[in-house]
Amino acid sequence: MTNYCTPTLDIPNGPWTSNDNVISIASKKAITHFDDDEFLAMPDNDDIPNLDGRLTYIHISDDCIAQIIDVHLANPFNDKGITEAGWIAFQFALCGNQISIVDGYGQMTYSGPRFGVCATSHVTKAVKFIQPGYVNYVNIIVRPQFLLQQFGLDPQSLPHQIQAILAGKNEGFYTCSHPLNSLMSNATEALIKSTFNGKLFETFAKIKIMELLCFASDLITQQHEVSQCKLKLSxxxxxxxxxxxxxxxxxxxxxxxxxxxxxxxxxxxxxxxxxxxxxxxxxxxxxxxxxxxxxxxxxxxxxxxxxxxxxxxxxxxxxxxxxxxxxxxxxxxxxxxxxx
Structure with a gap:
């Protein structure tokens, strides 16, 4: 019998960045584009390796922010982030490999096209070790109340950790990962590769983000139904x-x-x-x-x-x-x- 394990990675030096920083950047206007040189020139980005591409922030509302990452990394990139309580993070990845270490919850490896969810009812530290190569992600952070209002979700259909966020309770950290299905893949690709500009892009991007949130909301409520008979996994x-x-x-x-x-x-x-x-x-x-x-x-x-x-x-x-x-x-x- 073969035993497998993932080597433990050391936490890099340097400051921790709160997702409040992302929200602050994105909230300044509806669409914020950063080409590679502009992003590298920002404060606290001195240690980021060479990258080629663009980052785009989209402000849907104060309760929903999206980020489009379309870059090529020449070297590994380590991101130390603090997730504030009360947010759900959805990631739709076409390509890009990473290892995440979540404080108190362990180490997880992500590769290939995937859909991922993270939610926490308390302040949580996480380090992402992103490997060199192409990175095509659409990240969306959203308050669970936004999902309830926009899509009419039943709070009881959500995973219990997300229900705890709604109730202001501390029920730990929730994460799951799934292969990116064709509907998610098509919407993600359309958003990343869009050639629209100005108001046309703003309208198109908001529509696609809401489409992705529809798919995400449907999946996490189904996941909750499955978890009612959860298999005990060590x-x-x-x-x-x-x-x-x-x-x-x-x-x-x-x-x-x-x-x-x-x-x-x-x-x-x-x-x-x-x-x-x-x-x-x-x-x-x-x-x-x-x-x-x-x-x-x-x-x-x-x-x-x-x-x-x-x-x-x-x-x-x-x-x-x-x-x-x-x-x-x-x-x-x-x-x-x-x-x-």
């Missing part, structure tokens, strides 16, 4: 299931049978299947298929490989089976996502 179980996810991402074109994964990882098949769905919101093979489709779309847009070559690269035997699966997932043919 720290070791969670660590091993995260390793399963990493292995699925590494071998998505030719995934191993569940029985083989079970033997390799050291979890019985029942806990592997149920635990993976509990932790990541989908089954192992469903996750693999979602990841495969997201990689296929990236190859279509970023390379000049033929559709048949891409089909084989992501694990399909022929053009037609790939095209059917792609259309089932995205509701359009692969040729429609070819790079211009």
């Amino acid at each position: 720290d070791r179980d969670i660590m091993l299931l995260n390793k399963v996810r990493e292995d699925v991402q590494d071998n998505y074109a030719d995934p191993a049978p569940l029985s083989e994964i079970s033997r390799k990882i050291g979890l019985n098949r029942n806990k592997l299947s149920l635990g993976f769905k509990e932790l990541f919101g989908t089954g192992v093979y469903e996750y693999c298929q979602q990841y495969r489709m997201l990689q296929a779309k990236k190859l279509l847009q970023d390379t000049k490989m033929s559709i048949l070559e891409i089909a084989i690269e992501v694990g399909f035997q022929n053009h037609s089976s790939f095209s059917r699966a792609y259309k089932d997932f995205y509701n359009r043919a692969p040729s429609q996502d070819r790079a211009a």
Whole structure:
């Protein structure tokens, strides 16, 4: 049996930055753009490594702020942040790998296209170690009251930690991570790659942010329904299931049978299947298929490989089976996502 663990990272030196700083920047006007040189020239950004791209802040209201990150990092970047109580953070990531250490709650690894949620009912410190490469995120921080007012959510349908925020109680830290589904992926990509300017971009961005919040609200209320019969997972179980996810991402074109994964990882098949769905919101093979489709779309847009070559690269035997699966997932043919 193989045991897996993630090495512990040291907290870097330097000041902690409150998310109040982000809110302050974003609240100055409806849309705030920072090109790389402008961002690096800001106070407290002297130690940020070379980056190429743009950061955009969008002020929806005092209870809802969004951030679009579209950059290429030449070197690792460490971000030390303090999350104030009473906020929910949603992240829609097309690409970008990071490790997060949350004070008092442990270390988590995030990679590939994903949707993540963090919420805290008390002041919480977290360090993000973001790896070099392309980073395409849409981050949205929102007060839970905003979700209730805008989308008519039943407070009882929310995870109990978020209910605690509403009630002003301290119920700890809530986090979950899921593969980015096609609807989230399309809206995130449209927002990051938008070529609109001025008032047109402001209107478009606000619409897309509200669309993403619709998807997020629907998912976290469903997650709460699942958690009513929550499988008991130990720290070791969670660590091993995260390793399963990493292995699925590494071998998505030719995934191993569940029985083989079970033997390799050291979890019985029942806990592997149920635990993976509990932790990541989908089954192992469903996750693999979602990841495969997201990689296929990236190859279509970023390379000049033929559709048949891409089909084989992501694990399909022929053009037609790939095209059917792609259309089932995205509701359009692969040729429609070819790079211009």
